[in-house]
Structures are given as structure tokens and as C-alpha cells.
Amino acid sequence: MKLVMQLWYYEDYEDGVKLGLAAKEVLFRDKSDFQTVDVIETESYGRMLLLDGLVMTTDKDEFVYHELISHVPALNHKKPERVVVIGGGDGGTVRELLKHPEIKEIVLCEIDGMVVEVCEKYFPEIAKGIRDPRVKLNIGDGIAYMEEHEANSLDLVIVDSTDPIGPGEGLFSGAFYKSVARALKSDGLMVCQSEGLWHPAPVLQRIHKNVSAGFAHVYPYIASIPTYPKGTWSWTMASKNAIDIKNFDKARLNKIEATGLKYMNEDLMTGVFALPNFFKAKLKS
Amino acid sequence: MKLVMQLWYYEDYEDGVKLGLAAKEVLFRDKSDFQTVDVIETESYGRMLLLDGLVMTTDKDEFVYHELISHVPALNHKKPERVVVIGGGDGGTVRELLKHPEIKEIVLCEIDGMVVEVCEKYFPEIAKGIRDPRVKLNIGDGIAYMEEHEANSLDLVIVDSTDPIGPGEGLFSGAFYKSVARALKSDGLMVCQSEGLWHPAPVLQRIHKNVSAGFAHVYPYIASIPTYPKGTWSWTMASKNAIDIKNFDKARLNKIEATGLKYMNEDLMTGVFALPNFFKAKLKS
Numbered sequence: 001m002k003l004v005m006q007l008w009y010y011e012d013y014e015d016g017v018k019l020g021l022a023a024k025e026v027l028f029r030d031k032s033d034f035q036t037v038d039v040i041e042t043e044s045y046g047r048m049l050l051l052d053g054l055v056m057t058t059d060k061d062e063f064v065y066h067e068l069i070s071h072v073p074a075l076n077h078k079k080p081e082r083v084v085v086i087g088g089g090d091g092g093t094v095r096e097l098l099k100h101p102e103i104k105e106i107v108l109c110e111i112d113g114m115v116v117e118v119c120e121k122y123f124p125e126i127a128k129g130i131r132d133p134r135v136k137l138n139i140g141d142g143i144a145y146m147e148e149h150e151a152n153s154l155d156l157v158i159v160d161s162t163d164p165i166g167p168g169e170g171l172f173s174g175a176f177y178k179s180v181a182r183a184l185k186s187d188g189l190m191v192c193q194s195e196g197l198w199h200p201a202p203v204l205q206r207i208h209k210n211v212s213a214g215f216a217h218v219y220p221y222i223a224s225i226p227t228y229p230k231g232t233w234s235w236t237m238a239s240k241n242a243i244d245i246k247n248f249d250k251a252r253l254n255k256i257e258a259t260g261l262k263y264m265n266e267d268l269m270t271g272v273f274a275l276p277n278f279f280k281a282k283l284k285s
Numbered sequence: 286m287k288l289v290m291q292l293w294y295y296e297d298y299e300d301g302v303k304l305g306l307a308a309k310e311v312l313f314r315d316k317s318d319f320q321t322v323d324v325i326e327t328e329s330y331g332r333m334l335l336l337d338g339l340v341m342t343t344d345k346d347e348f349v350y351h352e353l354i355s356h357v358p359a360l361n362h363k364k365p366e367r368v369v370v371i372g373g374g375d376g377g378t379v380r381e382l383l384k385h386p387e388i389k390e391i392v393l394c395e396i397d398g399m400v401v402e403v404c405e406k407y408f409p410e411i412a413k414g415i416r417d418p419r420v421k422l423n424i425g426d427g428i429a430y431m432e433e434h435e436a437n438s439l440d441l442v443i444v445d446s447t448d449p450i451g452p453g454e455g456l457f458s459g460a461f462y463k464s465v466a467r468a469l470k471s472d473g474l475m476v477c478q479s480e481g482l483w484h485p486a487p488v489l490q491r492i493h494k495n496v497s498a499g500f501a502h503v504y505p506y507i508a509s510i511p512t513y514p515k516g517t518w519s520w521t522m523a524s525k526n527a528i529d530i531k532n533f534d535k536a537r538l539n540k541i542e543a544t545g546l547k548y549m550n551e552d553l554m555t556g557v558f559a560l561p562n563f564f565k566a567k568l569k570s
Contacts, residue, residue, distance in 0.1 A: 008303075010305065013329075015328065015329040016306065016307030016327070016328030016329045017304075017305065017306055017307070017329050017511075018293075018303070018304070018305030018306075019302075019303070019304065019305075020295065020302065020303030020304075020305055021301065021302055021303075022301030022302070042301070043300065043301030044298075044300040044301045044302050061483075063563075064561075197509055198509075198511050222509070223561075224482055224483075224507070224509065224515075224516060224517035224561070225516075226302075226483050226515035226516055226517075230509075230511035230516060231509060231510075231511055231515060231516015231517055232509035232511075232516055232517065257562075261562055262561070262562055262563045263561040263562060263563065264561075264562070265559075265561075265562055267558070267559035267560070268559045268560075268561065270556075270559070271555070271556040271557075271558075271559025272556075272559075273552070273556075274550075274552035274553045274555070274556025274557075274559075275552070275553075276349075276508075276509070276547070276548040276549075276550075276553065277542075277546055277547050277548060277549070277550055278348075278547045278548065
């Protein structure tokens with residue numbers, strides 16, 4: 001009889017639900033000034049980044065998150081040139097934004113330098129855009145960065161944060177969204193990750209309420225991510241002036257699709273904004 | 286120190302991924318002529334039905350599956366009157382179909398009488414439609430039932446099956462879909478459950494190919510179900526003549542929505558047909 005150690009990673013959701021992933025190897029474990037950082041080689045999803053023990057991204061399904069958080073706002077803006085990404089130290093959001101030739105400058109403002117280092121080493125396909133000449137890497141506090149930013153100067157702000165606990169918490173406050181709105185031009189757009197479709201109502205309501213404190217128009221959207229809690233995630237796009245989500249730039253989408261999008265396409269550019277009744281009710285109540 | 290037994294149910298997907306649900310109690314365990322039947326009281330999803338150890342339905346998220354498999358075809362048909370449900374012994378599909386006043390007769394053809402008995406006892410809210418006067422319960426083999434059915438006589442056939450292993454296997458064959466097509470009128474529609482968005486390509490391709498053997502027009506669609514593998518499920522609607530999925534009956538949808546739909550609405554009637562590129566590629570390759 002051969003005795004073989006079997007590693008399993010379990011993410012415990014708070015309501016008695018677990019996601020279990022068979023692991024081959026722990027590639028990296030350390031504690032930065034802000035959080036624990038782990039990289040695990042899994043059987044099914046390739047390499048997986050964990051911050052404070054929670055799944056942040058995996059090789060196999062990262063494309064969903066990164067395509068959704070970047071192309072939806074970029075294609076809903078007429079001419080995005082100046083972009084700030086808050087968080088996003090794995091580089092995936094920057095990689096997707098760089099597919100838009102209109103974008104001249106992306107400031108990547110990540111608080112935790114260890115995340116960038118680890119991702120450049122262990123996730124080269126995700127992090128490959130970080131050293132692009134159009135990208136300015138700024139290791140620092142995103143809240144302070146946005147507060148001090150020149151008003152009325154940005155086209156897109158992408159809040160690619162962790163969950164609203166730990167170092168990401170301040171990125172979910174009404175005050176933060178107000179400072180993002182101040183830094184955006186009048187036709188500028190913000191997108192933040194806004195937790196899962198099946199999350200408890202109070203979590204979703206707080207995010208929705210706080211985004212609405214900074215922006216008059218709020219557009220949540222959803223997509224399927226199997227390694228995130230309950231398998232369906234949400235993002236929230238927000239603007240000062242109303243936008244017509246059916247009127248995105250199809251010609252630019254076609255060019256982007258030719259670069260090999262694995263999730264997004266013309267139907268989904270509006271389809272992701274079609275929300276189940278129970279989710280809409282949770283946001284409102 | 287108090288020692289408390291903690292029960293966990295784990296569904297092991299084949300690729301080193303597990304779903305874990307904390308359980309309070311096992312309410313029912315038996316083996317029918319066809320499969321094992323279990324009912325577990327879970328912490329997060331209420332009661333859960335398992336067939337051969339796999340999650341079939343739970344109190345908390347059953348509405349997604351049952352709304353999607355019934356209202357999508359019913360509202361894409363001009364006047365559904367005669368309907369057959371193959372499988373579906375929990376009654377949830379029948380409960381949703383009964384919301385359509387146009388439907389005069391539903392034959393519920395379930396192979397396993399134990400499933401019906403257990404669901405009527407432990408899932409009264411799901412099974413409550415089974416004894417409706419418009420429903421004819423037929424405990425028997427769905428394959429034989431469809432083969433022997435009068436040709437050109439049905440408006441809708443809903444294949445509410447288990448997975449393509451065990452007693453449900455034959456419900457995924459090309460021969461079965463051909464006999465369904467034979468029994469449908471020229472404007473009739475079939476819908477079958479067709480496994481998950483993230484399932485391996487060969488499983489999805491086989492279903493897609495076999496449905497296409499019976500029907501000239503095939504319309505897959507998707508929705509979020511957290512207790513099913515990887516959290517996003519698919520169904521496939523099929524017809525002999527092309528249908529325009531944007532041209533569903535909105536007036537009838539509004540009446541149905543007033544009965545309290547938790548998932549479906551006007552936007553999703555087309556939104557569920559917006560499919561990620563990677564899934565479309567899997568179906569085709």
C-alpha cells in the first residue's frame with residue numbers, strides 16, 4: 001500500500017458552504033505588511049493566488065473576472081485615454097485594458113508590493129502587462145491616491161479590490177466613491193467588483209448604497225466565476241450622467257474580440273446587465 | 286468540553302473540486318429500483334434532494350432551475366396547451382408550468398415513484414402541483430412513453446432529467462430526441478437540462494450533437510445555480526422551425542411575473558441566451 005499525502009484547500013463561506021480544491025503543491029507562502037499571500041498549484045484550476053486565505057484568481061478562470069472588469073467600462077466609454085486601476089496587483093485588469101489602443105496611460109495603484117512581485121513570478125500570463133510603457137506602477141494607498149488626484153481628469157477608474165474586509169475595506173466606503181467621482185471627467189466611468197450574486201443582502205446593499213452616494217447612475221452586472229463564492233460574481237459600473245448600455249462601441253468590441261476574448265462578446269455586453277429578480281430585490285430592500 | 290457531531294455533505298466533481306454543505310440531519314435514505322434517494326436538511330440551503338449522491342434540488346435555489354426549464358419554452362411558444370415533462374418527479378417544473386393558464390394538460394412521466402413520494406412528503410412547496418387536475422402522473426419509462434406517443438400532438442416536451450449517467454442516460458441519446466421531435470407539433474418546442482457551463486467539452490458536445498440530431502434549431506441558455514457543479518447551469522431549447530427568441534410573449538410574461546418569479550424577467554428572457562465565447566467554442570469543437 002502506497003501512502004500518498006493529499007492536499008485540499010477549502011474556502012469556508014460563512015453559511016456552512018465550502019469550496020474544496022485538490023492541491024498539488026504550495027508554491028509560496030508569506031505575510032506582507034497587509035495580508036497573507038499564498039500561491040497554490042491546484043489540480044483543476046492551475047495556479048491559484050490567495051490573499052488572507054481567500055481565492056483571488058486562478059490560471060483557468062481568471063479571464064472572466066479580468067475581461068468583465070475592464071472591457072465593459074472601456075467599451076461603454078467613447079474614448080478612454082486616462083485610466084486608474086486601484087488594487088489589481090495581479091496585473092490581469094491592466095493586461096485587458098492594454099488591448100484598447102485608445103488608452104494612453106494606466107496608473108496601477110496597488111497597496112501591496114508583494115502581490116505584484118509574487119504575480120510577476122508565479123502568474124506571468126496574468127502579470128505580463130505590468131511593465132508595459134503605458135502602465136505606471138504606483139505601490140501605495142489607493143484611497144489617498146484618489147483623494148489627492150487632480151479633479152475632472154480621468155476617463156475610467158477600475159476598483160479591482162479584495163473583499164470588504166481587511167486591506168480592501170476602505171475601497172467600499174461612500175467617501176472613497178465620492179473621491180473617485182471627483183477625479184473623473186463628467187463622462188467618466190467607474191467600475192468596482194461588488195461581491196457575489198448570492199451574497200447576503202446587507203453586504204450587497206451597503207456596496208450599492210455607497211456607490212450611489214458618489215454616482216447618480218449605477219449599473220450592476222454579473223458573470224460566472226466557478227472559484228468565487230457560489231459561482232456568480234457581480235461588478236457595478238457607475239457614472240455621473242446616464243449612459244445607454246445598449247449603445248456601446250461595437251466596432252471597437254470587434255477589434256478587441258479578435259485578440260481572443262474568452263468570455264465577452266456583443267450579446268453579453270448587454271446580457272450581463274440582465275439581473276435575476278431576487279438579486280434586484282436584494283439591492284433595493 | 287461539549288462534543289458535537291458535525292455532518293458535512295461533499296459532492297466530489299471529477300476534477301478535484303468539491304462542494305461542501307454543512308448538514309443538520311439526514312431525513313430520508315433509501316434505495317429505489319433505480320437509484321439511491323436521500324433527503325438532507327442543510328444549514329444554508331434548507332432541505333436537499335440527492336439521487337445517487339448528487340444534488341438534485343434544494344429548497345433555497347430550486348426556483349432558478351424550475352423557472353428556467355419551464356417559462357423559457359412556455360413563453361417562446363405561442364399557445365402551449367399540451368405538455369409532457371419527462372423526469373421532474375420533484376414536481377417543481379410542473380408547479381411553474383401550471384402558472385400558464387393556456388396549458389390544459391401536463392403529463393408528468395417520472396420513472397421512479399419513490400422520488401414523487403419523497404418529494405410530496407419532504408418538499409411540499411416544490412411538489413404541490415403534482416395533484417393538480419391538469420396534471421396526469423405517469424410512473425414509467427420516459428423513453429418508451431415518447432416512442433409510443435401519438436405523432437405531431439404535443440406543444441412542449443420538457444426533459445427534466447438527472448445527469449447522463451445512471452437512469453437518466455437514455456434521455457440524452459439522439460434516438461430519444463428524435464422521438465421527442467416526432468411527438469411534437471411543427472411549432473412545438475423541447476427543452477432539456479444540458480449540464481453545466483464549465484463541464485468538460487466532450488459531455489457538452491455529445492448533448493449538443495444529439496439534440497441537433499432531432500432538431501434543426503438548437504438554443505442553449507444558462508443561469509446561476511450555486512448548488513450545481515461550478516455554479517452555472519445550461520438548458521437547451523430546440524425546435525423544428527427557427528424561432529425568434531427576442532419575440533417571446535411579453536404580455537404573458539408580465540402575468541406570470543405577477544405570480545412571484547424570483548429569477549426570470551423580460552431582460553433575462555433574451556439575456557440567458559447570451560453565452561460566453563469559451564462555452565460556444567466548446568459546443569462547436
